[in-house]
Amino acid sequence: MxxxxxxxxxxxxxxxxxxxxxxxxxxxxxxxxxxxxxVTYNHRFYDSTERNHKKNGPALDDARIAIESRSSKFxxxxxxxxxxxxxxxxxxxxxxxxxxxxxxxxxxFVNIKTGFSKxxxxxxxxxxxxxxxxxxxxxxxxxxxxxRRDVGVTLYRTFWNEKINAYAGMYSGQGESVLTTMNDASGxxxxxxxxxxxxxxxxxxxxxxxVHSPIPIIQVGLNARYINKPVATGxxxxxxxxxxxxxxxxxxDVSGAYQGFTFQVEMDQAKxxxxxxxxxxxxxxxxxxxxxxxxxLNYHSKLLRSVxxxxxxxxxxxxxxxxxxRKAVSFAYNYLINSYRCALKVQYxxxxxxxxxxxxxxxxxxxxxxxxxxxxxxx
Amino acid sequence: xxxxxxxxxxxLSFSFISDTSExxxxxxxxxxxxxxxxxxxxxxxxxxxxxxxxxxxxxxxDLQFKVTRKADIRGLDYEGVYADEKxxxxxxxxxxxxxxxxxxxxxxAKGNTLTYLGGRNKGFESLTYNKxxxxxxxxxxxxxxQIWELDENLNKVMEYPFPAASDLSSACYxxxxxxxxxxxxxxxxxxxxxxxxxxxxxxxxxxxxxxxTFSPEGNLVISSDDMSKAFVFKPL
Numbered sequence: 025m026x027x028x029x030x031x032x033x034x035x036x037x038x039x040x041x042x043x044x045x046x047x048x049x050x051x052x053x054x055x056x057x058x059x060x061x062x063v064t065y066n067h068r069f070y071d072s073t074e075r076n077h078k079k080n081g082p083a084l085d086d087a088r089i090a091i092e093s094r095s096s097k098f099x100x101x102x103x104x105x106x107x108x109x110x111x112x113x114x115x116x117x118x119x120x121x122x123x124x125x126x127x128x129x130x131x132x133f134v135n136i137k138t139g140f141s142k143x144x145x146x147x148x149x150x151x152x153x154x155x156x157x158x159x160x161x162x163x164x165x166x167x168x169x170x171x172r173r174d175v176g177v178t179l180y181r182t183f184w185n186e187k188i189n190a191y192a193g194m195y196s197g198q199g200e201s202v203l204t205t206m207n208d209a210s211g212x213x214x215x216x217x218x219x220x221x222x223x224x225x226x227x228x229x230x231x232x233x234x235v236h237s238p239i240p241i242i243q244v245g246l247n248a249r250y251i252n253k254p255v256a257t258g259x260x261x262x263x264x265x266x267x268x269x270x271x272x273x274x275x276x277d278v279s280g281a282y283q284g285f286t287f288q289v290e291m292d293q294a295k296x297x298x299x300x301x302x303x304x305x306x307x308x309x310x311x312x313x314x315x316x317x318x319x320x321l322n323y324h325s326k327l328l329r330s331v332x333x334x335x336x337x338x339x340x341x342x343x344x345x346x347x348x349x350r351k352a353v354s355f356a357y358n359y360l361i362n363s364y365r366c367a368l369k370v371q372y373x374x375x376x377x378x379x380x381x382x383x384x385x386x387x388x389x390x391x392x393x394x395x396x397x398x399x400x401x402x403x
Numbered sequence: 404x405x406x407x408x409x410x411x412x413x414x415l416s417f418s419f420i421s422d423t424s425e426x427x428x429x430x431x432x433x434x435x436x437x438x439x440x441x442x443x444x445x446x447x448x449x450x451x452x453x454x455x456x457x458x459x460x461x462x463x464x465d466l467q468f469k470v471t472r473k474a475d476i477r478g479l480d481y482e483g484v485y486a487d488e489k490x491x492x493x494x495x496x497x498x499x500x501x502x503x504x505x506x507x508x509x510x511x512a513k514g515n516t517l518t519y520l521g522g523r524n525k526g527f528e529s530l531t532y533n534k535x536x537x538x539x540x541x542x543x544x545x546x547x548x549q550i551w552e553l554d555e556n557l558n559k560v561m562e563y564p565f566p567a568a569s570d571l572s573s574a575c576y577x578x579x580x581x582x583x584x585x586x587x588x589x590x591x592x593x594x595x596x597x598x599x600x601x602x603x604x605x606x607x608x609x610x611x612x613x614x615x616t617f618s619p620e621g622n623l624v625i626s627s628d629d630m631s632k633a634f635v636f637k638p639l
Contacts, residue, residue: 045546047497047523051516054479054497056523094497094523096459096479185438185631225610225629235587238608403522 045402053095058103058403060154062086069392084110085159085397088122099127101141116204117167137178137193140203144178144191144218145170145247147277148290148318151229154401155364157356159371162290162318162337169294169314169339170249170273171199174214186226192217197251208253220245220277231288232324232331233281234363240282247275254299270297273315284324291317305344313343331358351376369397424590424604427623429634433468435626441481442529442573443614443626443633446506447488452616454626455481461493461504466619468633474509478502482613483530483541483573494530494541497523501530501557515557521546528613529574533581535596542571542583550574550583550599563599568592573615582639584615584625591615591623593639609634 047056062085070077090103103123108114125139142150148165149172165172176195182188196202197214222243252270275292293315298304304312316339323332333356340349354373361367374392439457446453446463451471454462459478463471483494490503490512502514519526521543528544538560539553548571552561565571565583572586581596589612593603607625612634614626623636 045522045525046520047526048520049497049499049516051498051500054499054523092523094479096477225627225631235589235611237610238589239610241610 053093055091055093056403058088058090058092060086060088060399060401060403062154062159062397062399064159064395064397067394069394079391086154086399090123090403097128097130099129101125114204116201117171117199119200119203121203122173134179134181137180138176140173140175141178142173143171143176143195143214143216143249144180144193145216145249145273146275146290146292147220147229147243147245147279147288151231154399156231157322157331157333157358157369158320158335158354159356159369159395159397160373162316162335163339163350163352164290164292164316164318164337167200168341169292169316173200174198175202176213182226187222188219190217190219197253210252210254212252214249214251216247216249218245218247227279227281230281231279231286231320231333232322232358232364233284233286234324234326234360236284236324236326237281238283240280242280243278245275245277245279247277249273269299270311271295284326286322286324288318288320291315303342303344305342307344309344314339314341316340316349329360331356331360333358364399365401365403367399367401369395369399371395371397424606426606426608427591427636428608429625429636430622431635433633433635435464435468435631435633436470437462437464437631439628440626440631440633441613441628442484442494443624444484444486444531444575444616445619445624446486449619452624453484453486453491454614455484455493457481457628459495461491461509463509472509474504474511476502476511480524482526482528484614485530485532485539487532492530492539494527496526496528496544499526517553517557517559519543527551528570528572529584531574531576531581533576533596535576535579535581540574540576540581542574544572545570565599567601572613575615575617577617578621580639582615584612586612586628591639605639607634607636 045058047054064085065082067080084107087106088103092101101123104120105122108118108120123141125137125141127135127137129135146165174195176193178191178193180191193216195214196207198205220243227241227243250272254269271294273292273294277290279288295311295313297311318337320335335354338349338351352373352375354371357370359368372394437454437456440454441457443452443454452464454464457480459481461474465471478495480495480497481493482496485492489506491506493502499519500514500516503512505512525544525546527541529542531540533540541551543549548565548568550563550565551559554560568585569587570585571583573584575582581594583592583594589607591605592601594601609625609627611627611629612625613628616624618624621638623639625634
């Protein structure tokens, strides 16, 4: 048994050292092929009376391939996820295309990004999930109250030696389902913007301080978005998000790093005027609020090649409904075989309110769950 | 609960075990008016520094790091710079291209493109000239870390693995000594210019160090990309 285990480890080491990412240059443009594969095993802790355990088992979470080209004047990226194509029915809010955009950098004062990509709202949203300690994002950032991607135009630039990042954009408002659904009858758009400031130097959108910053770095971000769609056809993938009429969201985040320790705090709050007045629960009002927060602490140990993280997150779907705030605590351990390019991740999430052990629960993340993942990420 | 506390304490204790390399402390710090400075070198006449940036710009500064000139042409991702009496040699990491700028007017005169198919952002991070072997030197940042020797025509003639570092971000030949800089390890390696075996190691308290050179007086100069600063240390 031990011999077999050692053989597997040796094979893994060979595979890991392969460095599969490839790039080509013609002297003025470079094109790179990137890949990512994440295999997971999920185990939910069901009641002994529950006979439906279909959510326990292995899964292919990501099978991504990306082609990225860059020159001094432009960038292009096309990324798709083959893992979702294995589903019998494609979820329109989780399309196989995850990025398809073009950036023009020829103007000195601003860059122009157009295509299907992430909306500049929420620091957590802007970060790749591959180099996060947790396999799953907090409920707040799982497209529950806002769509993460859309087709549109983003203008962005940096100031003060990249300590300030500023973004502003206009999008279809259809969210991820824009790739499969026509716009609604109003044809109206969504507007979003974000500004973040870091000090005393620039701070990338990371959650783990693998280089152990010798100085404390802090970043504060503010973002907002607004949409008015009388007949929304698919905004976000939440069970309660696709019935809204008018929505404005404000978000705030603060994060920092020092000597391997990092933290992230994020709060987002939406004001929603619904089409479906039943969401107002009979209150004499025209709107309700939804939102939540997440707080996360992480520590990276160079010696142990490990990351330890703990996260608290909560989400209140409707402030007019009593006692429906979902709260959860998650713990993560990552073993970084080759940084996050090859890593083993373990996550345990347990709710302590709105506890459901329903196997069909739409907000499935709120079942207590243990997940193990192995990821290869060549970029 | 006590056991959990002890385990956490042990993990933290192990993590703070430090290495034995000598720790250097900067004596002076200068702000660089260069976005994302990724390498620095002293001019051949020792009157200026040349600084390149991740955004594909080449700058000349005075000895107090004030910008005096900027090349008109823009590359993609400049990561290495070396200067002799006639040219400023600039390495574009992503494009795998070395461009020779005329020192007199900072206009591109000629260049050469190397072949390397590794990751776009894990390519050539440095450029210097090894006078002992009469060869240009560049380093592959990571995946795997390598030292490449180039001939006078900037063609590859030899490669050496350098597994001692997580990455290499800069290289500098100074007064018969060869120095390599690691960004992620925050270390300087003095290596044998003949075979690149390690002679001595220092640790520097600089975030994201990407450039190494020496002042006319022989002080060590380190440029930091994230901080956009130059740190001046005592001579090694």
